[in-house]
């Protein structure tokens with residue numbers, strides 16, 4: 001066992017995407033078990049401060065905030081480094097940065113919008129992931145939780161850009177997981193389906209839609225069991241297995 005505590009036990013939690021409803025619910029769920037010191041990294045100072053207040057009210061003894069946009073690649077190293085340093089290290093890192101790219105849930109309106117989704121969800125989030133894992137590796141332990149999506153398993157025509165961005169991020173996380181294994185660093189890839197958060201507000205819920213609380217419970221169970229991947233809810237694993245087998249001519253008929 002590494003010097004750092006594995007699974008869900010670690011006391012120091014760093015959230016990249018510090019205002020994410022799902023990530024904050026995961027922190028609250030961890031907090032219900034034991035107090036956690038938290039660093040929230042996100043792009044909006046006021047929203048981060050509100051999230052920090054909520055966590056303090058939920059019992060976090062210490063919550064730090066750091067302002068950083070996923071698109072500001074040149075600041076990633078400095079700010080992620082500062083978060084690790086000021087918190088005194090990181091036991092659990094949650095990577096939750098992500099955007100749907102369209103309020104109606106479909107494809108972005110134009111190429112610029114599509115590129116922006118790829119920049120935030122894949123390039124920006126990927127850079128943050130690598131900045132975090134570099135530090136976990138140097139510390140010989142810790143756990144990275146990556147909020148991927150079922151969309152990563154097989155992007156549909158209606159979510160090709162978002163799905164591609166998540167597929168890239170998911171693949172990066174899996175490759176890094178293997179590369180980091182011998183250094184004592186664990187990576188948990190989380191693939192939720194439709195979750196009721198502000199990201200999906202106003203959209204028609206997909207089958208097996210869930211809540212941030214349900215995703216948080218699945219993540220804690222995954223951390224406890226040492227899983228490498230969790231689907232939320234669990235039956236989506238089987239659904240996606242079947243989806244992957246559907247021949248392209250049939251799959252392209254799925255328009256939503």
Ligand SMILES: NC(=O)c1ccc[n+]([C@@H]2O[C@H](COP(=O)([O-])OP(=O)(O)OC[C@H]3O[C@@H](n4cnc5c(N)ncnc54)[C@H](OP(=O)(O)O)[C@@H]3O)[C@@H](O)[C@H]2O)c1
Pocket residue numbers: 017018019020021022023042043044047068069070071095096097098099120147148149150191192193194195196197198199200
């Ligand atoms: N909700 C779902 O149905 C669902 C399903 C599968 C996977 N996911 C994934 O789960 C993660 C969390 O989503 P959520 O449902 O909790 O939605 P959310 O509350 O909207 O969280 C998204 C997070 O990404 C941040 N973000 C977006 N663009 C950013 C940028 N340019 N720079 C820095 N941060 C940026 C947001 O910050 P701001 O507060 O500043 O906007 C927010 O913290 C995302 O990666 C999402 O793709 C969600």
